[in-house]
Amino acid sequence: MNNVNVQAEIAHKDLMQLKQQFENPDATYRPQPFWFLNHELTKPELESQIQSMYEAGVGGVVLHARHGMQTSYLSPAFMEALEFCTLECKKRNMVVWLYDEDNWPSGTLGGKLTRQHPEYRMRYLRVEEQRYMHDAQQQGLKLDFARYDHNELIAILAYRAAMQDGEWLLCDEPEDLTHVWGREWTPTTEDPYIVLACWSCEIAEGITFANGYYLDTLNPEAVQAFIRMSYDPFQSLQEHFGTTIQGVFTDEPGLMIHDGFFGVEAIRTAVHDVGATLPGMVFAWTEGMAERYQQENGYDLIPRLGALLYNMADGSRSTKQQYYDTITRWYVEGYHLAIRSWCERHGLLYIGHTLEEPVWGQARSQGNQTRVLQQFHYAGVDYLTPGIGTKENPHRIVSVKTAASVAQLNSKERVICESFGASGHGYSMRERRLDANFMAFLGVNLFIPHAFYYSFAGYRKTDFPPTEFKHAPHWPHYRAFADYLGRLSLLGASGKRTPEVLLLSPIHTVYENMFVSGQSNKHPASDALFSLLSDRMLRRSIDYDYVDESQLREASLMDGEGVRFYGDGNIYSVMIMPEIEVMSRDIAAQLVSYVKQGGTLIAVGAIPRHSECLHHDPELAKHMHALFGSTPQHNELRSIGKGYTLFYSLENLPLVDPIDSLCERVSGLLRKSPVLRWKLTEGQHEDLISLERVFGDRVYVWLMNWSENPVSMKLGAIEAKYRIEEWAWKAEKYAS
Known part of the structure; x- marks a missing residue:
């Protein structure tokens, strides 16, 4: 038999196997829900519920300790229940995932760890401000910053300030006024001054459940304590590792926990006012940060803290970019890589999700979401509350696409999604199917429904419903839905996407623009455009992936074709930059090569001007001039070497939807036609x-x-x- 016939026979067998799987998908493709162990755990009831799930087409469970559980987390009785569940799942060829926390978010054992070890509680930097304007009405400035419990003063810094093009800029080398705290200070010059009081603050009690304090995820010692207390006890189940027990799920960790993700204020929990906040704005911080930062980056961060809130008059951009790069590295290596390494040593997969959308929120809670997701064996995402977003507010796409893109570019087999939770008791099966379709369309191929409740008694009904389990009226029909999710996951995991388009992440531009003139900007233009472009390209049926600068550094240029990220991976011939203003110098040089060797580069709304080091960087300008010329013309395709560049302006266009028109233009630049x-x-x-x-x-x-x-x-x-x-x-x- 010749080689052509052999290949044809193999392809035919693969297709027949796929069709058989499509009729009855294996457990690995079927839904594997959070199973809320939230009451007294008895073996007859555990076995009965596992059997019910099995008969309804469920492929596995995440064993999730939850509100209402009568057994102490990780106690001998709890571990006995986990082993019993594992053995019952093994009998039915169901998959088991362990869950690393008592409730959520992961990192504290329900607050036990941080109550026992107060030195491992998360800290944050709180910066509050006063301004001095030299005039007849203001002769001096009273530095009367109030002291609050568990807040340690780092420094009071007075920066000379200058107004330029409507923006306040800070001059370097501030005056240290820490010794003047509580007294009046009068500057020796007539310049305006911005005075910043910088505090190292312990996160509020109650930010996690059981009145716990969240973990300092930037402190590797704190994370190692979490691993010892939460992961090591799982070793009693080691005989099942890598077979029935596939891995461990970590849930919503962050370098700043939820208050840092949703806003910029420091949360102060109080019985009489649960929404109380402290003055100023907050940033990620850790114990001993100043010394550790100086050791790794070669300069003292404290005098430069003003650069987190303001741009600098000398054009320096290095502090802001280096700060976010540093906290991302500490968090990724200290938390995610450490736990991944533990899992790999024990033959387990590391899965889970963080806090994901928008890019502004990613920057606040994760630093750089792409670098976080690269540590998971299966890239993960959360999809809570119902709906798929709208054309005007396409809020659903970025989180799922970020995970799917990491899976695609870093060759990960699966994209998991914690699905359907917090959608309310009235969430219909029709709504579930629409949401599931959209998740699968964006790249999800392993559904983890939130949640199957062991008990629905009392207050458990309010624990981010709905229930997917026997308490729900749709339960007798769940088998059909489980089959449906299995088929979605099967084809999603078996097929390979072949997009031509990359959308460059605006994360470094968001770092730059999320605080300007001392005020927070939760909706940077590049973030909004990134989301809109993601929606409009879907509407044009243009498949795409997101790419981060860190991934581009590992990519290979394919002469005459584009860029590839691994082995026989997909080749991308078009790259789009959505209002990217900040770009690393080495990436700019790489993009010149990308275009000259055959790629097409499109700048939308802006052409990068600032590097990671310098405002209006001349070296960056040289690369951009090579790509777009001195006077870029709107929508004009420019030939450079074997490739092309195009600048698409968003100003003064006589169009109802210029983004849609841009996508039509992109469609015309693709090399492959739809099948x-x-x-x-x-x-x-x-x-x-x-x-x-x-x-x-x-x-x-x-x-x-x-x-x-x-x-x-x-x-x-x-x-x-x-x-x-x-x-x-x-x-x-x-x-x-």
């Missing part, structure tokens, strides 16, 4: 979105109606040689 074309006979063009996946020599086209309107179409193949086959999701049928 299928169709003509709508009912509905609007953007109601229907499509995605191609490759399996062997076959192309699977996913079509999704994400509108509320009916859509009808007439399909046709580009070439007669293609045989069109329809696979129905809700039944084991095929149509040609």
Whole structure:
């Protein structure tokens, strides 16, 4: 038999196996929910519930200690229950995931760790401000910053300030006024001054459950204590590691916990006022940070803390960018890499999710989300509350696409999603299916429903419902939904996406613009455009991935084609920069090579001007001039070497939706044509979105109606040689 026939036979066998799996997906593709162990755990009830899940098509469970559990977390009785559940799942070929926390977020054992070890409590930097304007009315400034419990004064710094183009800029080398605290201070010059009081603060009690303090995830010693107390006890189950027990789930850790993700104020928990805050704005911090930072970066951070809130008059940008790079590195290596390494030593997978959307929130709580997700064996995401967003507010896409893009560019097999939680008791199966379709379309191929409640008694009903389990009216019909999720996951995990477009993450631009003139900006233009572009490209059925600068550094340029990230991975011929203002010098040089060797680079709304080091960096300007020339013209394709550049302005365009017009332009620059074309006979063009996946020599086209309107179409193949086959999701049928 010649090689061509051998390959054809292998492809045919693979297809037949896929069809068999499609009819009845394996457990690994089926939903594997959070199972809330939230009452007294008895073996008959545990066995009964596992059997019910098995009969309903559930493929596995995440054993999640939750509110209401009567057994102490990690006690002998609790570990006995985990082993019993594991053995019962093994009998049924179901998958088990361990969960590393008592409730959530991961890191404190329900507050036990940080009560026993107060030195491991999370800290944050709180910066409050006073201003001095030299005039007849203000002769001096009273430095009457109030003291609060568990707040340690780091320094009081007086910066000479200058107004330029409507923005306050700080001059370097502030005057240290710490010794003048509580007294009046009068400057020796007539300049305006901005005075910043910087405090190292312990996070408030009650920021986690059981009146706990959250963990200092920037402190590797604190994380090692968490591993010893939470992970090491799991070793009693070691005989099941790598077989029935697949791995460990970590849930919503952060370098700043939830208050830092949602806002900039320091939360002060108080019975009489649970929303009370302290003055000023907060940033990630850790015990001994100043000394550790200076040792690694070669300069004293304290006199430069003003650069986190203001831009500097001398144009320096290094402090702000280095601060975020440093805290990201400490957090990624200290928490995620440490736990991943423990899991790998014990033959387990490290999975979970963090806090994800928008990019502003990623920067606040994770530093750099891409670098965090790279540590997970399966990239993970959270999809709570119902709905898929809207054209005007496409808030759902960035979080899932970030995880899916890390999986694609870093060759990870699965994208997990904690799904359906916090959607309320009235959440319908129709809504679930729409949300599941959208998650799968964006790249999710392992659903972890939130949640299956062991008990629904009393206050447990309010624990971020709905229940997916036997307490729900839809439970008798759950098997059909579990089959449906299994098929979505199967094809998502088996097929390979082949997008041509990369969307460059604006994370460094967001770092730069999230605080200006001492005020927070929660909606930087680049962040908003990133989200809008993500939505509009979906509406144009243009598949894409996000890319971070750190990933580009590891990529290979393919002469005449584009860029590739691993081995036989996908090649990307088009890269889009959404209002990117800040770019590292080495990445700018790499993009010049990318274009000259055949790639197409599109700058939308702005061309990078600032480097990671310097405002209006001349070295960066040299690279941008090589790419876009001295006077870029809107929508003009510029030939450079084997590739092209294009600048797309967003100013003064006579268009209803300039982003949609941009996507039409991008579509015309793609090298591959869609395998299928169709003509709508009912509905609007953007109601229907499509995605191609490759399996062997076959192309699977996913079509999704994400509108509320009916859509009808007439399909046709580009070439007669293609045989069109329809696979129905809700039944084991095929149509040609």
